[in-house]
Amino acid sequence: MSRLATDHLSPRQKLALSVLACVLVAIVAAPLREVLDLANMAMLFLLVVLLVAVSLGRGPAVLASVFGVLLFDIFFVPPHFSLAVANLQYLITFAVMLATALITGHLTATLKEQAAEAKRRERRTRALYEAASRLAGALDVGQVREIVDGFVAGELGGRCHLLLGDSPAAIRTAASGFSATLAEAVLSDGLRRSDQEAGQRIYLPLRAPMRARGVLVVDASKPPVEDELALLDALASLTAIAVERLHYVEVAQQSELQMVTERLRSSILSALSHDLRTPLTVLVGLADSIALAPALSAPVLENAAALRDQAARLAGLVGNLLEMARLNAGSVTLRQEWQPLEEVVGSSLKLLGAALGRHRLRIDLAPDLPLLRFDAVLIERVLCNLLENAAKYSPAAGEIRLAAELAGDWVEISVSDEGPGFPDLIAEQLFGMFVRGSGESAMPGTGLGLAICRAIVDAHGGRIRIENLAGRGGRVVVALPRGEPPAVEEEA
Incomplete structure (x- = not known):
């Protein structure tokens, strides 16, 4: 028999x-x-x-x-x-x-x-190998659940549930109908646990190479023996790797989509800026010529001056768009030279002219500032953007302070104002393209000023941050590396 x-x-x-x-x-x-x-x-x-x-x-x-x-x-x-x-x-x-x-x-x-x-071990090993092969080709989390549930039902006669999440809060949300306390403990210490109150329910951690991805809950039909527990541990490890692979595939797809979107946006900005720059330059010249005509009446001269100012402002916006497109495309070559910071500060103030309006400007430059290696034209653009922003959001007679001082291996340049400050929730997002703070819709601008500043500072190996002052107002701090300036020989 x-x-x-x-x-x-x-x-x-x-x-x-x-x-x-x-x-x-x-x-x-x-x-x-x-x-x-x-x-x-x-x-x-x-x-x-x-x-x-x-x-x-x-x-x-x-x-x-x-x-x-x-x-x-x-x-x-x-x-x-x-x-x-x-x-x-x-x-x-x-x-x-x-x-x-x-x-x-x-x-x-x-x-x-x-x-x-x-x-029996050969059959389970073959089944585990087949499950691993299918998990390696899973396209979404739903397929992972189906494969794991089929394996547990076929080999152990039970059912399983995937509680996905890499934080206690996410696990508590996913553990609806299960013991959230046990699930959090398994996620934190990575040890297998059994829930005696729920029968033959086992909680296994999904520990991937990078981090824990969740908890695998198995409802067994009978108390599992030692080799069955080892089989479940192997299944949990394969499941964690599959879930982490899907996570990074999604991250890679989002990054690729974002890169394609940024390239397309930069191309559109560059094309529009080039096409608009020439007619805007002509428009500004014509407005200047009309404003200088002596035989016009006062209302016509006033309208001509307003036309000139608006055309100049529009030309500045298009210039910012073109500059941002060039910086994103990586086509800007830095012309760095060792030079004093005072010179670029003076040229920036001269370039701004009447753009600061009636604001009180205070300059505090430390006397022991060393020579810095930077591109004067680009750093000038950074200072002009920061001062224009400070003037735009400060009271009419408020004070704008431009300061520079040594901070270890860095030289920190700060521009502060007496305006409403920066919104805390989107402080870091303000450095993105076309991002503006709340309540700024009435102010002219495209939300490119801080984005251009950050791109230029990053190209110099520096850092930029924004912060709110204790009383009232905000401050933007640009930190440039100090470096080692070349030695200057004294004349005989």
């Missing part, structure tokens, strides 16, 4: 079959007791024990050993049909026969169990 044919039998049925096998052997061998020796008869019963151990297992084999010795004594050892023994030497035969049968049955059953365990 093969193993597959007996796997569905109950323990009582297996014991009954072992007894029936011994009885059949006794019936078949009974007519041959005058022909065969008792030693050969004993071999027949040992053969039955061996077959029972192979097909039915250890328990039926033990029963067959004992029952076979009894049948051998009753039917084949004189006096027949009695447990009495005519010769005491047969007791040794019985003992050896029983011991041999027990040992043979035990070894055979052990080998059978080891073979079955090896096949």
